[in-house]
Amino acid sequence: MATPPERGAGPSTAPIAGASGATIYSVAELAGVSIATVSRVLQGAGTVSSKTTEKVLAAVDELNYVPLGAARSLAVRQHEAHGLVLPELSGPYYSELLMGFESRAADLGQSVTLMLTDGKADIARAVRQLATRVDGIAVFGSAAMPPAVARALHGQKPVVMITGEPQDGIESVGAENAHSAEELTEHVLAHGRMRLVFVGDPDGAPDIHERHEGFVAAHRARGLQPAEPVRVPFREGEGEAVAERLLAGEIDADAVVCANDELALSIMSRLQDAGRDVPGEFAIVGWDDVMASRYVRPGMTTVRQPVRELGILAADRLHQRVQGGEPLAERQVLPTQVIIRGSCGCASSRSTPSPTERRTR
Amino acid sequence: MATPPERGAGPSTAPIAGASGATIYSVAELAGVSIATVSRVLQGAGTVSSKTTEKVLAAVDELNYVPLGAARSLAVRQHEAHGLVLPELSGPYYSELLMGFESRAADLGQSVTLMLTDGKADIARAVRQLATRVDGIAVFGSAAMPPAVARALHGQKPVVMITGEPQDGIESVGAENAHSAEELTEHVLAHGRMRLVFVGDPDGAPDIHERHEGFVAAHRARGLQPAEPVRVPFREGEGEAVAERLLAGEIDADAVVCANDELALSIMSRLQDAGRDVPGEFAIVGWDDVMASRYVRPGMTTVRQPVRELGILAADRLHQRVQGGEPLAERQVLPTQVIIRGSCGCASSRSTPSPTERRTR
């Protein structure tokens, strides 16, 4: 029969809080079959007569049975879950990434456990904790995510780094940065601007670093000497501060290449409020193509990345690794797209629809 | 001694893919103690001599031991994880909610498993699957999340509904909508506008429904008859379409009250491109106070909700429930704030008034 082996009536037999308390045993008992049969019909594995199947399903329904994932995980030795570690979620970037990741993970039958590092006192601890409940982890490489943590994880669980260079067997995926940054910078240079500044912290994240490298490369290609970057963190407020320095002549520039759109937008806004002409006096370009960049006048010239696809790629690679696949030595790079609108000095057409789009790489 | 009880050398003794393979047994063996002791030092429970603790920690380190969460979950009968079901993540709303939720959940020692319904073929299935791996679930109430699903869940796991009315013992948390919508509408009415339209689908989500009710209430208070709502989904493209109908005189209005900022923004943009004056010819107001609403000219008049706090509240309530607390019969409502800028017809001051300091990428 299908009775749980000598189940103690001891004090600790309470069901999980809030759970209906039904187990595979109670289902089996009610259906008058063995737990093996219940498992079979629920997994769709093996062959079970339709009559038996019905009985089991009826019992499941009546008892409101919800299998205990932990028990299954223990038995199959797989969590069937992917971990994703991101700094935070403001702005469209990480959200888009997460949507792509979740979507693909779900397709692969994996649930996703999310962890945000910002505001966490002990990131390493949190990550170790996460490692406890997932089969593999995708981490976004940033200043907030010390390589040491990722490396410590490696060797315990498959790790895929999003953005950043592959290292020590940790593979990496990312969007192209250097070339498009060079192309974008060259575009501004071609407008006749001579005093460009890069706003953003190249050491804040690997991708910003690469964008700055592209900025420098474009200058070099013309035999120009790039100015020192204006290192500011990604805060909207920072943009205002930079604008003030621009207005005060403290920063001498006729064009500002920003590490992202938020920065570019807030700088442009402050400049315009002060009565300055954009792009007349200052050309401004950003990165990410956030929604506001389409609605602002002039439209913000920027770079669009296939962020969602990046999330999908990360989930795919991670799954491969969990399935036993070898880590890819080469970084997987997705192409980006320079979006020309008016803020760079180009004649701005209608700003909302069909922006001029050019492919990069 | 600390040897696993007659561990079969059978074929299925392979470790979880990618895992180091160390278990509490191997750690105990290497440290020369029992598994109970290993468990004690790892849980910080009981008392273990510092010497023994050291030995254990050394063994853990040497073996690169990562506990199997599933095994712990099975033993403690708690997943120590909260589930969160959201439609999607575009726009700042859900992201902010998620950040609040994750943050509080982490503080409570719970990991969060995220599920997005958009694009899922079988939502009910996905939710059941999720229920398998968490102690409780917070779901966002929307059209995409049929009440039936939430109800089915209820009785199996604690459920907290975010937005939407409490029902059948499912408690609910949300931000205030009706009153602020009424206040906002009255504000527009006070500008002398007489032909207001509500843009958005009141049946799309409970909170939109409430906003529409506020819209109607404001009219009633003045003895006015509200026009039928222009039912459109939340897509940027829809805004353009609405604008075209406005331009064609197909929709007769001098003010448009939108269900959210994206809609309001795209309508305003299209109208301006067509040479129309906002707020001169059309007053426009939105909801959510997204970033773009601060940068656009005129600034968008809108309503700000404490979204992050809502996420925190949801996590808190869910945790209470998981701990055995009773569901609250009354809906928990967080206050919102009407933000007056220029798009409603008010004299627009500087439009970039000290943006809330938010991190962005």
Add this chain to the structure above:
DNA sequence: CTGTTAGCGCATTCAA
């Protein structure tokens, strides 16, 4: 302070 032992609920051989 430490070790022994008995499950937690499920998947999965192996027989029947």
Add this chain to the structure above:
DNA sequence: TTGAATGCGCTAACAG
């Protein structure tokens, strides 16, 4: 097509 038996790795009494 089905059932019995076993073990997944860990926690938590209970002894000592």
